[in-house]
Amino acid sequence: MVQVEAASGSAVNISCSRDELAQRLGLVSRAVSTRTAVQILSGVLLRAESGRVTLAATDMEVSLRAQLEARAEGDGAVVVPGKLLVELTRLLPDDEVRIESGAEESVVRISCGSASYQLNSYNPEDFPRLPSVEGTQTFGVDGHALLETAARVGRAASRDESRPVLTGVLMRFEGDKLIMAATDSYRLSVQETVLGGSTPDLEAIVPARSLTELARIAQGADTVEIGIHENQVLFAANDIWLTTRRIDGQFPNYKQLLPETFEHELTLPRGELLEVVRRTAVLAQRNSPLRLRFAEGELTVSAQTHDVGEARESLPVSFTGEPLEIGFNAEFLRDGIESLDDDELRLRLISPLRPGLIQSAAGNFSYLIMPIRLAG
Amino acid sequence: MIIGHLDLDAFFAAVEELEQPELRGRPLVVGGDPHGRGVVATANYEARRYGIGSAMSCAEALRRCPRAVFVHPRKGLYSTYSDAVWAAVREVVPTVERTGLDEGYLDLGEVADDFARARELAEAIQAVVRGATRLSASVGVATCKVCAKVASDRRKPGGLTVVPPGREAAFLAPFDVRLLAGVGPRAEARLLAAGVRTMGALAGLSDAELRSIAPGKVGRLLRDRARGVDARPIELGGEPVSISQEETFERDVLDRSRLHAELTTMATRVAENLTLGGRTARTITTKLRYPDFSIRSRSQTLPVGIDDGARIGELACSLLDRALADRPGAVRLVGVGVSSLEPHRQLTLLEASTEA
Numbered sequence: 155m156v157q158v159e160a161a162s163g164s165a166v167n168i169s170c171s172r173d174e175l176a177q178r179l180g181l182v183s184r185a186v187s188t189r190t191a192v193q194i195l196s197g198v199l200l201r202a203e204s205g206r207v208t209l210a211a212t213d214m215e216v217s218l219r220a221q222l223e224a225r226a227e228g229d230g231a232v233v234v235p236g237k238l239l240v241e242l243t244r245l246l247p248d249d250e251v252r253i254e255s256g257a258e259e260s261v262v263r264i265s266c267g268s269a270s271y272q273l274n275s276y277n278p279e280d281f282p283r284l285p286s287v288e289g290t291q292t293f294g295v296d297g298h299a300l301l302e303t304a305a306r307v308g309r310a311a312s313r314d315e316s317r318p319v320l321t322g323v324l325m326r327f328e329g330d331k332l333i334m335a336a337t338d339s340y341r342l343s344v345q346e347t348v349l350g351g352s353t354p355d356l357e358a359i360v361p362a363r364s365l366t367e368l369a370r371i372a373q374g375a376d377t378v379e380i381g382i383h384e385n386q387v388l389f390a391a392n393d394i395w396l397t398t399r400r401i402d403g404q405f406p407n408y409k410q411l412l413p414e415t416f417e418h419e420l421t422l423p424r425g426e427l428l429e430v431v432r433r434t435a436v437l438a439q440r441n442s443p444l445r446l447r448f449a450e451g452e453l454t455v456s457a458q459t460h461d462v463g464e465a466r467e468s469l470p471v472s473f474t475g476e477p478l479e480i481g482f483n484a485e486f487l488r489d490g491i492e493s494l495d496d497d498e499l500r501l502r503l504i505s506p507l508r509p510g511l512i513q514s515a516a517g518n519f520s521y522l523i524m525p526i527r528l529a530g
Numbered sequence: 531m532i533i534g535h536l537d538l539d540a541f542f543a544a545v546e547e548l549e550q551p552e553l554r555g556r557p558l559v560v561g562g563d564p565h566g567r568g569v570v571a572t573a574n575y576e577a578r579r580y581g582i583g584s585a586m587s588c589a590e591a592l593r594r595c596p597r598a599v600f601v602h603p604r605k606g607l608y609s610t611y612s613d614a615v616w617a618a619v620r621e622v623v624p625t626v627e628r629t630g631l632d633e634g635y636l637d638l639g640e641v642a643d644d645f646a647r648a649r650e651l652a653e654a655i656q657a658v659v660r661g662a663t664r665l666s667a668s669v670g671v672a673t674c675k676v677c678a679k680v681a682s683d684r685r686k687p688g689g690l691t692v693v694p695p696g697r698e699a700a701f702l703a704p705f706d707v708r709l710l711a712g713v714g715p716r717a718e719a720r721l722l723a724a725g726v727r728t729m730g731a732l733a734g735l736s737d738a739e740l741r742s743i744a745p746g747k748v749g750r751l752l753r754d755r756a757r758g759v760d761a762r763p764i765e766l767g768g769e770p771v772s773i774s775q776e777e778t779f780e781r782d783v784l785d786r787s788r789l790h791a792e793l794t795t796m797a798t799r800v801a802e803n804l805t806l807g808g809r810t811a812r813t814i815t816t817k818l819r820y821p822d823f824s825i826r827s828r829s830q831t832l833p834v835g836i837d838d839g840a841r842i843g844e845l846a847c848s849l850l851d852r853a854l855a856d857r858p859g860a861v862r863l864v865g866v867g868v869s870s871l872e873p874h875r876q877l878t879l880l881e882a883s884t885e886a
Contacts, residue, residue, distance in 0.1 A: 313833070316844060339878045340834060411879050441812060441835065443874050483834065483876055507606075507877065522879065527606065529808070529873035 166232045166255045168200060168207055170224035172266060175251050176243045178209055178220045181394055184367055186236035187213035194280045197233035200253060201278070202226035210284060211236060212397075216364045217284050218371070219395040230255070231278035232262050238273060239264075285383040285397050287390070292381035293353050295332070297391060300378050303334045303347045304365040306493045306519055311362035312338035319403035322359035325387075327380075329355075335408045336362060341486050341523040342408055343493060348518075356380070358387050359405050364398035371396055412522060413509065416502035418448070418478070420471050421515075424499045428491045430455050430467050435484035437465035443481035443526040448473040448503075457484065480506045481526040490521035532648045532671065533764065534623070534636035535678035536655065538615065539666045539687035541632035543574035545611050546601055548664055557582070557598040562840065564592040564600050569798055571603050575687065585798075605805050605837065606877065608632075611663055618662035622655050627764045630806035633682075635675055637764045645671065649692050656690065674760035676711050677701060683709070698758020703730030711760075712752055720744060732756040773803045773811070776865025782821050784860040789850060794843040796866045801839030804868065810835030810875050811868030814842055816849035819863035828853045835872040842868065 179198065187195035192214075199210040200222075207224040210217065232255040243251070246266040255262040255275060262275040304323065312320035317339075324335040330352040335344040364387075372378050372391035379390040382400075389396045431444065438444050438457035447454045453471040458464040480503065490512045491499065502511040506528070512521040538544065542560040547553050557577035562568010568588040580595035591598060612631040619626055625637035636655070642648040652669040659667045670681025672693040680702060681691040693701045702710075708718045710729055724743045726732050733756040740749045754760065775796040783789055793816065804811055815829040828849040836842065846866045 316841075337879060339880050340876055342879055406880065440870070441872055481874065485833075509879065524877040524879050527609075527875045527877060 165228060165257045166200065166202060166230040166253065166262070167227040168202055168222075168224050168253045169250055170207070170222055172243065172246045172248055172251050174223050176246075178222050179240055179243055181371055182209045182211045182218045182220050183236050183240050184370070185211040185213055185216050185218040186240075189213075194233060194276050195282075196236055197276045197281070198236040198239055199231060199233050199278060199281050201231040203229050210281075212282055212284060214282065215361055215399055216367055217282075217395075217397045218367065219284065219287070219397075221393055230257075231281075233276035233278050233281050234262050234264075235273060235275070242271060285386045285388060287388065287395050290381040290383040290388050292379040292388065292390065294377040294379055295327075295353060296350050297372055297375040297378045299332065299347050299349055301369050301372060303332055303345045305369060306345045307334045307336045307343040308362050308365050309336075309489045309493065310338060310341050310343040310521070311336040314338070318401055319359060319405055321361060321363075322401040322405070323362050323365055324359050324405045324408075325357070327353045327356045329353075335405070337406060337408065337411075339406075340483065341490065341521060342406075342411055343490070343519070343521045344408055344412075345519045356382065358382065359401040359403065360387050360398050361401060364396065368396055411509075412511070412520065413504060416504050416511065418473065418475070418501075418503045420448075420453075420473060420501045420503075421498050422453075422469075422471060422501055424491060424494055424497060426469060427499070428488070430469055431484070431488055431491060434465045434467055435488060437463055438484040441483065443528060444484040444487055445479060445481050445528065447477065447479045449477040450474060478503065478506065479528070480510065481528040482510070482523060483526060486523050490523055493521055494519060531673055531763075532637075532639035532642055532645065533673070533675055533678045534638045534648070534652055534655070535670045535672075535675070535682040536619065536634055536636060536659075537668050537670075537679075537682040537686070538632035538659075539668055540572055540574045540578075541612075541665070542572035542603055542608055543577075544665050545608055546604075547574065549607065550601075553599055553601075557595050559588065559591050559598050559600050560603050561588050561591070561600065562602070564588040567794065568840075569795075571802075573598075606875070609805075609808055611665065614663050615659050615665060615667075618658040619655055622651060622658055625764055631808070635678065635764050638671060645692060645694055649690070652690050652692070656688070672701075672758075673698060674758060675762050676755045676760040677758055679711060680705055680709055699730075699733055699756075702756060702758055703728060703733065705729050707732055707756070710752065710755055712748070712755060717744065717748075717752070729756040771871065772867055772869035773800050773807075773871070774815075774817075774865055774867030775799050776817060776863055778819075778863045779861075782860035782862045783864075786851075786854070789861065789864055790847045792864055793846045793850060793866055796864075797843035797846050798839040800866055800868055801837055801842050804837040804871075807871075808875075809871045809873060810837045811842075812836075812870035812872065813868065814845040814849065815867040815869065816846045816853065817863070817865040817867065818850065818853055818861045820857070820859060821862055823862075826853050826857065831870060834876045835870070835874075837875070842866065 201208045207222040207226050209222050210219040249267040251266045253264050262273050264271045326333045330349050332347045368389050371394040375391035381388045385400050386397045434455045434457045439459040442459045445456045452468055454468045456466040494514050496515045498515050500513040509522050509524050543558050558574040559570055559577050560572045561570040570586045570591050573582040577598055582591045623636045625640050626634050628634040638648045642651050648671050652671050656667050666688045668682045668686045668689045670678040670691050672678040673695050677693045677698045681693050684691040707713050707721050812835045813831045815827050817827040819825050
């Protein structure tokens with residue numbers, strides 16, 4: 155598929171099953187823009203070319219394209235309001251859906267069984283040009299490894315749009331390794347995954363959100379194709395294409411952020427620690443910190459919310475030396491522990507005002523978390 | 531009542547000089563970027579010789595002294611020093627009211643029977659602060675807060691000024707009214723316009739004159755203070771739930787960049803208040819009032835509390851833009867507020883890499 159060419163002036167006449175339309179639309183419509191500033195972005199492009207029908211949507215950050223199993227007469231395109239189309243399709247009877255729009259028309263007619271609709275449509279010429287799929291060189295990556303890596307680091311990305319680089323995930327292919335890193339400046343997660351074979355070297359910062367969408371479309375895929383086209387990264391899996399804008403800027407040097415030495419290193423049962431943290435965090439409301447107090451042989455986790463109450467729980471640990479109390483944001487700490495799936499984790503600490511590090515037993519996943527300076 | 535007011539000398543700059551001894555003796559400005567829109571938080575005494583002072587734009591400071599060294603504030607560091615200072619002070623005077631990282635009132639009356647003994651205590655406090663932190667402090671001693679505060683500013687740096695009982699009004703008389711607690715820029719402008727330049731002139735106003743210049747309770751309060759009458763006790767605790775600043779314009783303002791500039795300045799002051807109380811805020815609110823007196827406000831709550839003036843300013847401006855997108859037009863007032871205050875501070879990795 156090349157760019158979406160000017161397609162007005164050509165009529166659209168597509169028919170497919172309701173289920174097929176609903177299923178494909180469900181995948182693609184996630185890229186429909188919910189902000190209405192640019193109207194065309196709230197639409198889904200339906201395009202027929204040489205008997206093949208493609209659905210596409212983009213919010214300028216992420217675009218999604220999928221093939222639709224459909225019969226098409228002639229070549230043409232139409233942009234249908236996305237939200238309306240999704241809602242209609244969901245309610246239509248289980249029957250053949252027909253989508254028609256005449257040349258030069260600014261309406262689209264949809265019919266299914268005895269139901270018929272006429273919707274105002276947008277001009278397909280106004281739809282943004284999406285990067286060419288066929289013109290992009292791609293390489294295949296183990297889909298499970300890619301999605302697992304992305305799932306581990308994604309949560310540490312920032313949601314604060316004022317610092318765009320931090321809303322992204324650094325993705326680096328290096329020899330036979332895939333490295334992903336994300337930080338919202340309060341925590342940093344880095345995962346290094348060894349892939350089955352080597353890939354071309356590639357580095358890009360992609361929006362964390364695009365990887366969440368990728369996880370949906372590439373679910374169960376053994377291979378995900380990846381390529382770069384100008385300032386876009388393209389992923390393809392399960393006959394769906396996702397493109398996303400590369401984020402400009404310098405990703406923080408995460409290696410420099412990881413301290414080289416620590417004062418304390420503990421091995422903790424992950425599941426038990428997670429339970430304790432979850433239970434105690436109930437009383438860490440309104441951003442109150444979770445306090446971790448390490449003393450000879452024991453870790454006490456506590457939380458207190460003013461006017462609500464407090465919680466405290468202990469578990470045995472192999473801690474020696476002067477007691478140490480450190481505060482963490484409960485959600486950040488929980489995220490870190492949840493990102494792992496081993497039975498045990500390593501917790502490494504320096505002092506109450508220096509970062510703590512959670513690592514997998516194998517050491518290929520690191521979650522660095524800055525403490526909260528405790529009051530009083 | 532015997533009250534002391536302690537004020538650390540050029541605090542942020544003094545801490546930087548202790549941490550980076552190579553800066554000593556050079557004009558030093560702690561504040562924002564001199565090539566951006568930052569403002570001076572603190573200048574050391576060398577820099578003050580060039581006329582550089584707090585709240586001046588850093589660009590102006592750079593113009594006045596091109597060889598000045600500019601450093602970004604390191605609040606975590608200042609608050610560590612501040613804690614050490616107040617811990618040392620409490621060894622001498624147990625009851626203190628911290629009004630900022632670098633200043634606060636001391637209940638000297640609790641431990642001193644007379645002013646001679648209070649002077650000795652004040653000297654002891656200066657010595658323990660220097661001993662514990664190598665920082666220099668100025669202290670004022672008087673029968674009330676307003677006098678003690680003016681007195682601590684009298685002989686900086688490292689000064690000690692004692693205002694004996696009965697001498698309050700005479701002591702205050704020559705000082706500018708703007709140095710009086712409670713006199714803001716607007717009150718000052720009104721007093722100056724009426725020819726009232728000094729505290730002595732304010733103290734001497736008749737009831738009728740006072741009513742025409744500063745009517746109501748506020749006017750009487752200010753005149754009392756100028757006369758050295760101030761019954762405010764040392765306060766302990768009483769946590770604020772929000773901090774805000776607002777500005778009513780002489781004429782309605784439509785110019786977006788002017789509104790942004792106002793919000794940015796107010797955000798800096800709000801952030802200073804936050805830092806002084808050792809707090810962070812998660813909710814930022816921008817308030818505006820239209821010429822028809824209707825009020826609109828827009829808020830945003832962050833996942834983690836902040837105390838950075840520049841960030842608060844950015845958020846406040848974007849909230850203003852959102853409000854004005856809903857209802858465009860001139861406004862007669864804008865304000866910035868922060869709430870969801872937290873006593874703890876989430877540290878950041880990027881800070882750790884520079885502070886460690």
